[in-house]
Every structure is written in structure tokens, then in C-alpha cells.
Amino acid sequence: MPKEEINNLALRRALFYPAAEIYSNAPGGFWEFADAGEKIRRKIVDLWRKELVEKEGFIEISGAQILPEDVFKASGHIASFSDPVVQCKKCSSLHRADSLLSEKTKEVVPESLATTELDRMIKAHGIECPKCKGKDFAEVKKFNMMMKVDIGATGNQVSYLRPETCQSIFLDFKRIYRTMANSLPLGIAQAGSSFRNEIAPRNTLLRQREFGQMEIEIFFNPHRINEIENFSEIENFKLNLFLLKEKGVKKISCKEAAEKKIVSGKLVAYFLARAQQFYSKLNIPDEKMRFRQLAKDERAFYASETWDFEVETDLGWIELMACNYRTDHDLKGHGKQSKQDMVVTDNNEKVLPHVFELSAGIDRAFYVALDLAFKKEKRGPEERIFLNLPARISPYLAGIFPLVKKDGLLEKAMEIFRQLNSFDFDVLFEEKASIGKRYAKIDEIGVPFAITIDYDSLKDNSVTLRERNSMQQKRVKIDSLPEILWHLKTGKKSFEQA
């Protein structure tokens, strides 16, 4: 779906919009989410928590967003977390060298290339400054993307906003292992914001300076990468793998992927499967999803194996999750820098755990969910827009609408709203505007059901239940609403069965 349609809908319903937008000089790359936008985004995190964290018996943390400099010395971010930047000598504007090159050559230009190689390519391809068309550039420089914050009254405790949520997980590993696990594998998860001083934030939510991540780090014994509980549950599940030397996606079972060493081991195959299953629940069609294998020079500096989970949209293939085999890179780094012993005992063996990571973007999943859910349909002379969001991530489960505000209908509707609210359902009460406009509003923000209270409701204690996609309506008893909604919410029954 064209991005203009999403952006229009986003602004019209305040799903998302630029931060500090009333200030014309506010820096780009910061966004706000309101009401339905905030709720959909939050529910994607809830679904992730349920499907990928709680079902696996993993432990979730919520850590500080500011961490001391030593952490990023140890992690390698001080040395290696940088973009290649080039300045136009004529107009002084700054650009990412790799972006300029890939726009010109239409090929992936790894950001990890040496600056001298980038200098050479800029000359060879006759790159022009996008601003002034000049062709004279200064030498490419590495620009560290972390945001610095000085802590303490004298500002002497140099710290950084975290560029990824996972670093707290590595820092907390020992305490959590000791107090809660005492065995491997151990999964620790965190959802929250990360911060990168992008030179060119763009595509609204797809490249921001502050963005949401939901990351899971699975600590395991590298000698036991093929010993994973529940592997039998997914061994025949087909992964959509886009291998390095192939031209398209191959559907390969987890068993085959592990046995043929297409992935490093059963543990990796298992979690790729679980990730693919999770994204299916966001209604991403199977033919639009793939795990792309990354070549060495495309991978992050800490990864020995990377599978990028990507989804096809109007904007091309968008990466939603990087699945990285980080080896013992982080625990080793922190162990050395902090002089702490990170070795644990697993199965009577002293081992420095390895880490397999599922690093997902919250805002990207949110954006893609909107993109795929957006539907426009002709209804006679009129057009209807609705978001076909699954109930699990819809902002509200149902709208509660009194047909009119008088004759006791408002009070009756409020009574129903409060009862459903007390049963923990997300319900939206709306009494303003015509009933048609109220339906149109909840269609546009993806609410799957509407409950309308009319004059008959006062007589027969029943209401009209409307389903968003089909616009079908049925009459149901008010007393049965909690149970019906519970079944609809948890998917135990369909609208037809309700």
C-alpha cells in the first residue's frame, strides 16, 4: 500500500506524527504515537512477550537507557559503531557515503567498507552531491552514532544512550543466571527504546533516531547447540530461507536446515521457526516473508551469522528482525573490561555461554502491520477504508455506541462500557457523531467489533454486534457479552460461532 495513504491515515487519526511538530526547527527522526497508534504499537510488544518470551519461559528485564562508557568500550560500540560520512566541499552538506553509492549503483554497499575504498568508489562512479550537484567531496570519515550524555554535577561520568537494548541483558546475565536459572539455555528479553544519531533519518518510522526494539538474547552452551527441548515441535516447520548464493526463497524444514548445516545448529533453526510463526500472527502472508542470509561484510561487527527477517511492502523488502549469532563476543568483552568472571557451569562443564539473538524493531513491525492491514473498498458511490488488523493487536476490541444520547440509551451504553471494562476488555466509548461516522472511525483504526445500544436494547436487553471486515451484524444478549468477547479476543470462537 502506498506510503502516502499510511501517512495520511496516520496524521488524520493521530496514529503517529513528528515529535515537537509545532517547532519548525525540531530535529527529524523523532516520532509520537497517540491513542490507537500507541495501543497497536503496545499490543505488538504484548504479543511478542506472550509468543516469544513467556511461552519459552524466558525472563524479561527493563533496564536503564543510559549506560556508562565502559559498557560500550567492552561491547565494541565506541570503536566500531559508526557510519561512513562524506561532506560536499561546495555546499558543506553531510551525507552517508554508502547511501549515495547504493542509490547510484542500485546495489547494496556495505557500510563496513574501508573509507579509502568508499573514497575510490565515489570518484569512480562520479557521485554528485544531492543538494548542490557538486562533485568535489572531502574524505569519507567514520561518524560514531551513539548519543553522549554527561552524568554528575561536574559532567565527568561520561555515558551514552544505549544504541541497542541488549547491552543491559549482557550486563545483567550473571545476576539473573545466579538468582533464577542456574542452567542453560537461558533467554533474557527486553523491549524499549534505543538511540542512534542517524545522519539522515527517513521513511517516517523506518529510520528514526529514537526507536523501539524488542530483543531476546538466548545464552547457550556452544557444545550443546543441537540439544534443544521441543525441537520435535518444529522440526518439520518450513523456514523461508533466502540463501546467499540463491536468487529466491527456498522453503526448508528446520530439520534439514540444521542437519545440512545451513544454520549453525538446531537451536538457531528452532528460534528462526518461532520468529516466523510470531510474524504470521501479525497477518504477514507467507509469500511476503523471508530470512535473508547476510554476507560477512553486511553483518554487524559482533555477528558471525545473521538472518534478517524481511517483509515485502510497497517500499521494498523491510527488515523487521535481525537474528544474530553473537558468539561470546559480548560476555567476553564485558568480562574483560569489568574484570568479572562470566563463566558458568552447565551440565558439569565450565563454559562461557554463546548468544543467539532475535533483535526486532517495534516501529517497523507497527508500520508493516499497518501497511498490510490497510484496505480500501468501494461501497456503491462511497469508499470505505479499514484496517484488517488481527484482534490481538487491534487498538480496542470493540466500540460501545449508544445510537442516540437521549432516552436513557447513553446511560445504558455507559453501564455496558463499565461492565466490559471491569472484565479487562479494551473498549472504546463514543457517543459523539452519527453512528455511520463512528463505524467509519473504528474501521479506520482497526477495531474489529462494535456494540450498538438502541431502543430495543432497553426492552430486550440485547445489542447489535457488528464485525468490521464483513460489516455483518447480529443481535446478542447483553449478559452474554463478556463471554462472547472473551472468545473472540482469544480466538476460541469466530464471529459466526459467537
Added chain:
Amino acid sequence: MPKEEINNLALRRALFYPAAEIYSNAPGGFWEFADAGEKIRRKIVDLWRKELVEKEGFIEISGAQILPEDVFKASGHIASFSDPVVQCKKCSSLHRADSLLSEKTKEVVPESLATTELDRMIKAHGIECPKCKGKDFAEVKKFNMMMKVDIGATGNQVSYLRPETCQSIFLDFKRIYRTMANSLPLGIAQAGSSFRNEIAPRNTLLRQREFGQMEIEIFFNPHRINEIENFSEIENFKLNLFLLKEKGVKKISCKEAAEKKIVSGKLVAYFLARAQQFYSKLNIPDEKMRFRQLAKDERAFYASETWDFEVETDLGWIELMACNYRTDHDLKGHGKQSKQDMVVTDNNEKVLPHVFELSAGIDRAFYVALDLAFKKEKRGPEERIFLNLPARISPYLAGIFPLVKKDGLLEKAMEIFRQLNSFDFDVLFEEKASIGKRYAKIDEIGVPFAITIDYDSLKDNSVTLRERNSMQQKRVKIDSLPEILWHLKTGKKSFEQA
């Protein structure tokens, strides 16, 4: 309950612990929350959302944590958000002047006092440096507590980490009013982190450098402060008011408080009542809560009226929520600085809305909830610790325990875990350690129920349901578990009735 007990429990169960604790030089004032700690903290926010945001039909946002300098010029934080700092001339250590004085005099020393007055008081009271006992101090200086972040490749877009979550709400007001409300009063809420470069972070979660806030800004027409829907619902509700010139708390009805102008109007009384009701749901006893009226020199620079909601603990009275009448301070400031018109039409009247704010601390509510829930009881020769947390904020609703791991009990228990998980219950599966140790663990983290699967379960399809506080047990059918748990969770039935 002594704070050592909480801190021990917190470290033992990883409820909370210092950020980057493996680095001995990590700055103080940053904390991590894991597993049960993370969940209890998140559920307090969920309860706030349900009780104070959704029930009122308010709109929630999630905004950028970094905002440009102009925002804080407009809000007054650049000019006024500072602490008085004094340096010992002998040992060079820095201290908060107001804290040194209030520790010595045992009286509240407003941080807003002029620096010259603080200089005079330091001499008059013969204040000693807490570090070196020196008595020679440099002049008191104002130290701005905001954390600066430079954005952009040349770092020229000076920005700050927000010192309060509400500023995004003021920035977003116009878009939300236009797209979603078009009438006053309008409530907008946000929960998230705020950042203050405290000189002396202390008392674990009570004074941090990064801390959680849940704030609600209610925009209203100042001429209609006494027109509030649903006032009749709380008019006889008694507020615990600790008035400026009184020695103790008076229980005053909302009606009386509004009519006698003890508060600025019915709107203020209504939301004080709703706040007090919310904190009751965290099990805070009525006799331990009060709204303390703040004198002019104690109030924040933007407030014309402030009621601090405080709770009595072992550490004294702790402020959980500041209820501030911010007038049109913020909208006026942003309108002027951004050159945008913030006036809206309410009831055919052009008006610059006033704001009444409920500004609550997440971590403080979490800490106080633990403090009040902590119970230690003698059971024969042994001692039992449990957290008497209400089900709404307990980390899990129930633990699912197979009595042993063999003979099919593990599988049966896993089946029950998955079924309850699919019904959206927060359940904890635990198969390790003795059943006694597993009960002890969930008691300590405040899980209200345990479901134990034993050999009889395989025969009669029933399990043992145990209640935390009474340790009573009853036998229930596996099939009826979803309904029983639903009633227990939403408070529709008690354990006895279940």
C-alpha cells in the same frame, strides 16, 4: 517495613538492582528490573491506564524522550529547573545546599530559595561538609538538572532528555484536540521515562536519575472548572487532606472541598478523588495516605496550586503523585515560542485551556507497593516471607507446578500451562526444585495462586489450587480453570467462592 528487607528481597529475586552493576565505576541513580519486578512495575502502569485513563475516556500517547531546546525554553526548564549546589572548599565535594540544611534543621528547606539566602543559612547553622567535616563552602550555585544531547552529524541541534513526560503532551495538544476531541475537558496521558541529573541519587528507587512517570494532563476551560460530568459519583467521597495550616489530616468530602474553595473547583476535587481511589487499589491503607497542600515556595515553578499525594512508610511520608494546577503556563509558553495559536473553541468561547495535572511516579508506586505488601510470619520453627500484592499487580496470576517431572506429570502440567497461556493469563511454569521451594518462591514475589498437578490429576482431571495468603488449598477440575482464574483475576469471585 525496613528498607533492608526490601533491598535484600529485591537482590535475592532480582526484582531490582543497580544498572551496569558489574562495573564498579558506573554512575548511581540507574536501576534495572527483572522478571517479577518488571512485571509488577508494568502492571502498576496497566492499572493506572485502566483506572485513570481509559475509564475517563482519556487519550494516551507515547512520545519521543529527546526534545529540542526550544521546548524547554518555552516550558521554563532552561531558566528554572535547577538545584542549589554548594562545593566544599577543602575536599571539593559537591552537595545540595537545601539537603544539607534540611538534614541539619530537620525542617523543609525549599529548593527555590535564593542562593544568597542559602549562603546565609549555611553560615548561620554552621553546616559541615558530610565528607571532610570542613566548614568552608563556595557560594551556592544553581545547577540545571536536564541532560543535554547533541543531535545531528555536527551536533548542532541541541536537545535534552525530557525531565518530565508531560511536555510532549503540551506539544501534541493541538493535533489531538483537532483530530480526536474538539471539546474540553480533554485528558491526555503518558507513561514513560524521565531524566534528571540528580547530584545525589539515593534511597534506591526513590531518587533516580532515570525514573518512570505516569502523567495525565487535563485541559479544561477555566471558566467551567465547576462543570464536570460524573461529579455526583464522588461528591460524598472523603478526601484525606492535609491542609497548610493544620497539624493533621482532615477527611473532607469532594463537595465540601469544592464549595468551600479548599480546592480551586469541582474538577480538581473530582480528580483528587479518582487518584485516591486508584491508590486504594494498590492496597494502600486509608490511614496511611494523604494529600499534602504545598506552600508557594515548595511548589514547582509552573504550579499555582499543588497537592502532593503521600504515603506513610518506614522511610517517612513518600510522595507518589503531585497534583498540580499548571494554569495556562505551558500552552502559553509553547504558543509564544513556536508562534502557534493554542486557543481552541469550547462551548462557543475562544479559550486558552488551563491544565490540571496528575503527575505520578512509577518506581515510587512500585517501591511503596512492595513495602506495604511485605509480610513475614512464623510457621512453627520456620519463617515465611510473602508479598500480599493485589492480583491486579501481582507478577503472575498463578504458578503451574508438576509435583514431579516423571510419569507424565510434566507433560500434563505443560498442557495446562499452554491452555491458560492461550487464554491470556499470566502463568509461570516451574518444574525445578521441591514443591515447598516453588511455593516459597512465588510467595516471595507475590503470586496469589498456585496450581499443582499430581498423580491424582492424571486420574480425575483435577488439580490443587492454593491461595498465597491463607495457604488454603482446594481441588478443582482442570476444565474449570480458565473460568475460575478469570473470576479471581477480575475480582468477580473470591478464593472461597471459586
